[in-house]
Amino acid sequence: MNKNLIVLYVNSFLMNVSFFSFIPFLSYYITKDLLYSSILAGTVLMLRQISQQGLSLITGSVADKSSYRTIIAIGMITRGVGFLLFGIVTSKLGLLAAAVLSGLGGAFFEPASKAALVAYSTSEGRSMAFSIDKVVKNVGTVIAALLAGLLISQSFTLLSLLSSSLFFLGGILALIVLPAKNSTSSTVSYVQAWKTVLSDPPFVLFTLCMSGYWFLFMQIYVTIPSQAITIFHDNRAISWTLLVFAVTIVCLQLPIQKFAEKYSPYNIIKVGYLFLGGSLFVVGITTNATLFLVGMFFFSVGVILIEPTSFELTARLSKPGLTASYFGFSIFSLALGGGIGQLIGASLLDYGKNIGLPNLLWITCVFISLISIIGIASLQGEKLQLKRNHMKGAS
Structure with missing residues (x-):
């Protein structure tokens, strides 16, 4: 290696x-x-x-x-x-x-x-x-x-x-x-680099779509722990939950990624969102410990599918010599989605209980996963159309 x-x-x-x-x-x-x-x-x-x-x-x-x-x-x-x-x-x-x-x-x-x-x-x-x-x-x-x-x-x-x-x-x-040196260092100015990234509509859309991922992901630190304690009646349940999450990724990341390489990264991300939205709904509404752990397992699978694939897709979408600039902007999705997820995740959980809708947060998570899938699908459709137009032009 x-x-x-x-x-x-x-x-x-x-x-x-x-x-x-x-x-x-x-x-x-x-x-x-x-x-x-x-x-x-x-x-x-x-x-x-x-x-x-x-x-x-x-x-x-x-x-x-x-x-x-x-x-x-x-x-x-x-x-x-x-x-x-x-x-x-x-x-x-x-x-x-x-x-x-x-x-x-x-x-x-x-x-x-x-x-x-x-x-x-x-x-x-x-x-x-x-x-x-x-x-x-x-x-x-x-x-x-x-x-x-x-x-x-x-x-x-x-x-x-x-x-x-x-x-x-x-x-x-x-x-x-x-x-000591990058193999392809950028020769454009900083301002031009930022303009290039910000004026790249497909990548900006992709970054916004990934904000949904970070909203869903952050629930493992914000609302899932409280749900774990409610179900297991033990503060140590937070550690057990994180252990299921981490061990699943350690054991399954490479074999699942090997399988996923056969398919379009856009499709892999869409399937990952289905896993995340569905698993969070199960984790949120269940009172059964086994179902909760099963939900956490599939939540981990969603993370396995989306995160490395999204990084690889960021590399594909970036312009030559500006890879770090593109990754720097992609972190905006973490700032936006992760920030909102931390800010309103617990608030939605409490607010839903107060107004008689205890599953409001988990329904919101499903909604966000579906909106993100639609965004990824539209980006995928745009890329396919550009490819068809290019092939027509070549012929």
């Missing part, structure tokens, strides 16, 4: 071990250990997300014009500094600064890492490269849960030190192994 891909996989593993052993406990630390309000904790988490996703188009363009290696290393080291700062500072201003640094680090390495995966893999093996990356990340998530359980009882500062060290290690590894 290409050594550059191995480094990217190792970095993905380190990122997820660090992130998921640290971030889930940050809010608890701010409110329980530092005795600040939950509003401050929410502001810190929101600021980290905005700092990352709000700047990704800019940092992606920088990566296209400079070096994936440099931008990945800068991003990982910057996030490492942010995570370390969380464990050292105790003031409100210090926590906000740590949040900005953590988000800025992600803004640098996320689009550059995805573009590097495209650059260092073949067009035939690209979807598999993203699938392997997804598996590696979820192995990291499982280990993170075990690691955090051991360390959080010792010291949040110790957890902060370990998490930041993993990002520092990943940054150094990228600098040592990855190529």
Whole structure:
């Protein structure tokens, strides 16, 4: 296997071990250990997300014009500094600064890492490269849960030190192994790169369609945990739910992706949306533990189908030399859909119960999946029409 891909996989593993052993406990630390309000904790988490996703188009363009290696290393080291700062500072201003640094680090390495995966893999093996990356990340998530359980009882500062060290290690590894220059660095200006991405209607539509995915996906962190506790009557059910999710992806991602490669990526994404919408409806309305776990299994299958395929399709739709810029803009779908999903997911759940419609959120999830399918189908139809017109012109 290409050594550059191995480094990217190792970095993905380190990122997820660090992130998921640290971030889930940050809010608890701010409110329980530092005795600040939950509003401050929410502001810190929101600021980290905005700092990352709000700047990704800019940092992606920088990566296209400079070096994936440099931008990945800068991003990982910057996030490492942010995570370390969380464990050292105790003031409100210090926590906000740590949040900005953590988000800025992600803004640098996320689009550059995805573009590097495209650059260092073949067009035939690209979807598999993203699938392997997804598996590696979820192995990291499982280990993170075990690691955090051991360390959080010792010291949040110790957890902060370990998490930041993993990002520092990943940054150094990228600098040592990855190529100094991109194989196809962009020669267009930053403004022109942004104009190119924003004036690409099919890609903008695709990004909007993927916002639906992130709305549905974020329920695993927002509303599914409360549903799990309601069914199992045990706070540990949150861990069991995430374990089913992560283990399913680790075990089935590669074989399902191998099977999915035979079909159109648009069709795979549409089927993935059917799995997500249907499984969330089952998870939301059932009171049976077995049905809940079956729903979570099929939710995981939906994620398996959509996420790597959407990344591979982003690479296909991007213009030469602007891959990181395109991935940077695609993160907007996470900011839009994920932000809305976190903001109104729990609100819809509570509001529905208050007005006598307890399944309002889950019906909304089905509706969003269907709207997203329609959007993907229209994009697919447009692409097919362009292909037919091209063939007619050639004849």
